[in-house]
Amino acid sequence: MNNAVVMNIQKYSIHDGPGIRTTVFFKGCPLDCWWCHNPESQNFNFELMFFKDKCSGCGLCAKKCKQEAISIKDSLAITDNSKCILCGKCSEVCINQARKLVGKEFSSKELMKEIKKDEIFYEESDGGVTFSGGEPLLQIEFLEEILKLCKEHGIHTTVDTSGYSDFSNFERIIEYTDLFLYDIKHLDDNMHKKYMGVSNKLIKENLKKLSDKNANIFVRVPIIRGINDDDKNIGETIEFLKDINISKLNLLPYHKMGMEKYSRISKKYKLTGEEKPSDDEMEKILLKFKELNTNIKIGG
Missing domain, CATH: 3.30.70.20 (Alpha-Beta Plaits)
Incomplete structure (x- = not known):
């Protein structure tokens, strides 16, 4: 079994799924989002x-x-x-x-040892472990193995994904994944290519397929002023999600907390840092999304 390359293990996380969680950030991502708050997770190699x-x-x-x-x-x-x-x-x-x-390499046994250290918090809060990134599905062999181990120990599992992966990878882990956190960043394919570096076609197709398989899905929509907060994109996003079976929708206002990280790894931050929508703007967007008739909130 190959080791996984992990960027960070965050204890006592409360924004990456239900309850108190341990979030494992895998290294490597196929997207290059302009506002990524973990730019050190994009490169698969150590940095x-x-x-x-x-x-x-x-x-x-x-x-x-x-x-x-x-x-x-x-x-x-x-x-x-x-x-x-x-x-x-x-x-x-x-x-x-x-x-x-x-970056640090972990065997499944080593990572499981870290995860189990916080079992008491999972039990008391209905929490568990979240595999994030980067994109955890890039290391599918390891991800499948660690998810199986978590289920054997009765630990709730969440996979936080960009959705940009062959669907066969999702099929390998659906049985062992209690919840998918799934990002929808822009409905216009050209805009998606510009700001994320890849097409959104595979991402949309995979979300529909996950929905058809009755997976438990929380959709998360980042809101970045001047990029995806316009009426056209909001309307298209709502229309697209009408056909998706989702348990919860989170609207995530842009923040610049990862901005300073870019210079630390010799990368350029492409936004100004002023793209956060106001509270009033977020409330107006929230009202529009309420026509989906699902559990919706602003923030994680």
């Missing part, structure tokens, strides 16, 4: 995250690096990515925690 404001230029990382990939310039540790092998040794000696290796 070095550098917190420039924490670096004191002490040089301990440079001394530890056997590849000589780090140099101190103007009291700042600069990494030559062409030499760096992402061993993580520099982050281990950084006294200011200015360097962090993102």
